[in-house]
Amino acid sequence: MNKEEYMRQLKICLKRLPKEDWNQAVSYYEEYFADAGEENEAKAIEDLGSPQEAADQIIQNMAFHYSVEPVKNIRGGIHAVWIALLALFGVPVGLPLLLSGVVAVVCMFVAAWLLLAAFLLCGACFVIAGPLTIIAGFTVLTKSIPVFLSCVGIGLLAIGSGSAFTYGIYHLCRRFLAWTLHRMAKMIRKGGRHYEK
Numbered sequence: 001m002n003k004e005e006y007m008r009q010l011k012i013c014l015k016r017l018p019k020e021d022w023n024q025a026v027s028y029y030e031e032y033f034a035d036a037g038e039e040n041e042a043k044a045i046e047d048l049g050s051p052q053e054a055a056d057q058i059i060q061n062m063a064f065h066y067s068v069e070p071v072k073n074i075r076g077g078i079h080a081v082w083i084a085l086l087a088l089f090g091v092p093v094g095l096p097l098l099l100s101g102v103v104a105v106v107c108m109f110v111a112a113w114l115l116l117a118a119f120l121l122c123g124a125c126f127v128i129a130g131p132l133t134i135i136a137g138f139t140v141l142t143k144s145i146p147v148f149l150s151c152v153g154i155g156l157l158a159i160g161s162g163s164a165f166t167y168g169i170y171h172l173c174r175r176f177l178a179w180t181l182h183r184m185a186k187m188i189r190k191g192g193r194h195y196e197k
Helices: 003-011 018-036 040-046 053-069 074-139 145-196
Strands: none
Touching: 003 040, 003 053, 003 145, 018 040, 018 053, 053 074
16 A cells, blocks of 8 residues: 555545544645655555544544543634524524415415315316216107207216216326425425434
């Protein structure tokens, strides 16, 4: 293993560190190799141990350092206070807005399903009204043949158009249900990943 390969593996092993600490550790090892020189590269690698061992040692040292002397970041503390204040004053406004947004989304879904159900019922009514119109035509067969033919034509038209409409709405309902379930599953997965972080 040469210096470049060692440093490449070390950088990968140190990727858990914050950027500032990562830069500091990488700079230290690059200076170490520069001080050792190309002729002593193999000896330097042997003294340091494997990249994983070196990375573990660095992480342990930094963890110990931070446990003894906590990081003092005034800007971070002020930033946290501002966030806390904004959250405190934002709750009376934000919570009702959030709830109204959730209610609005739920109402839109319910309205869409009710509209689809109304269309489905309308198509079913056409299908049911068709045979009844044909039967009504037979009651006037002896009195007026044109009325009978009109009733039969309207009944057949109602059966055909109602069946086609009902079939289309049925498939639209299935697609909308699949889309709704897909969206809900995606939101749940996204929420789960956010919770894990």
